[in-house]
Amino acid sequence: MSEESNNRGRAYEFICLKTLAEEIKKIRSVEIEENSSFFAAEKAWNLIDGELQNILKLSAQTAVIALFDFEPLIAEKDNDTLTLLIQPDSKGEAGDVRDILIIRSGIKWEIGLSIKHNHFAVKHSRLSRTIDFGQKWYKDKCSDEYWQAVNPIFDYLDECKKSGMLWREMEEKDSKVYVPLLNAFEAEIKNAYLKDKNLPRKLVEYLLGEYDFYKVISVDSQQMTQLQTYNMHGTLNKTAKKQKPKKIVPISTFPTKIVAFDFKTGSSNTLEMYLDNGWQFSFRIHNASTKVESSLKFDIQIIGMPASIITINSYWL
Known part of the structure; x- marks a missing residue:
């Protein structure tokens, strides 16, 4: 902001x-x-x-x-x-x-x-190599698999930052940054849900307080x-x-199930989550400044809610 x-x-x-x-x-x-x-x-x-x-x-x-x-x-x-x-x-x-x-x-x-x-917007949460979003969002540390997937992405962002690169100058940002980072984020959420069936409620409580x-x-x-x-x-x-x-x-009523969680149709920087009881959220990842930073910010929106x-x-x- x-x-x-x-x-x-x-x-x-x-x-x-x-x-x-x-x-x-x-x-x-x-x-x-x-x-x-x-x-x-x-x-x-x-x-x-x-x-x-x-x-x-x-x-x-x-x-x-x-x-x-x-x-x-x-x-x-x-x-x-x-x-x-x-x-x-x-x-x-x-x-x-x-x-x-x-x-x-x-x-x-x-x-x-x-x-x-x-x-x-509901939240403007960040992802970085020092932010354990699992611990912060739903009190369960991110897995080693998540860190193995995202650390190379943040290594690349660090290199771009050191060179003073502007975000608009980065080539293939979708394939090098957005898509692999969101894939890792999505996989981590789905794995956490397999372990904890209360995860949908915890996510809503994190997003809405x-x-x-x-x-x-x-x-x-x-x-x-x-x-x-x-x-x-x-x-x-x-x-x-x-x-x-x-x-x-x-x-x-809080949600009890994650019905679907995947990329928004035609988008490489936005995930959409569909839960039961009428809850739907979008997670758009973006760089929050003109210059490349070593972290990325979510713009999280409610796209559907209970009547x-x-x-x-x-x-x-």
Whole structure:
């Protein structure tokens, strides 16, 4: 992700947090925890121009209106103070994809929001000679066969990097890098699945995190905010003392089987994984910079999900 995209993402987190606070304080007591992540987001907000600020304000207001329909505990009048905070990026690396937390300590309740600006990617995980993706993704070390297959690829990338080669200058990158690396990755996943039938669930928990959340996506070109519900553990959409949610969020079912996992038709840099219970993911591998690096990055997208994950498209007023 470029520095500009990163700043815009943080700026969107900031205005979503501030908009939440402004709307909530009309009803009940609310406070923002001003931690280091808050100040980083505030700085990013001040770096973007006024036109984009106005766009993101509209998007955030639309998101908050949609969220209130699902979560009456946010607006419930009570004596406790509701706390809002932005989580550090390190939480995502540890399995918590929620950027913003909404907390009521008086009733030991919290929900989280994953905030995205103009992109739908789930993860941007890397593969390299020092990253044991098996241990990181599903707590099982990669096999010797995997390392034997990928180390020559990373040797080649190291040589290209030392020479200062640009990625566009590399000849036959598909056959020398993309295809053999993805073949090794695919084989490792399939072998791990043979040993552990809980692997489909572990993969989804790695990709989507270990906590339920709402995903908020600003799609500026369409003047639309998308809200998606990921209620895997049944912690979202709770009833308040005097009010039920206006919209119901079903509990989604984890996958239990890998149905198919292979290259996308006509592609040499993208794998597609089809699981049961409606889950589908794509794994596109790419170089993350202009110059050749000794690691490659995934752009992992959800290309199919259960009907129990509700998607609300709200267009800006």
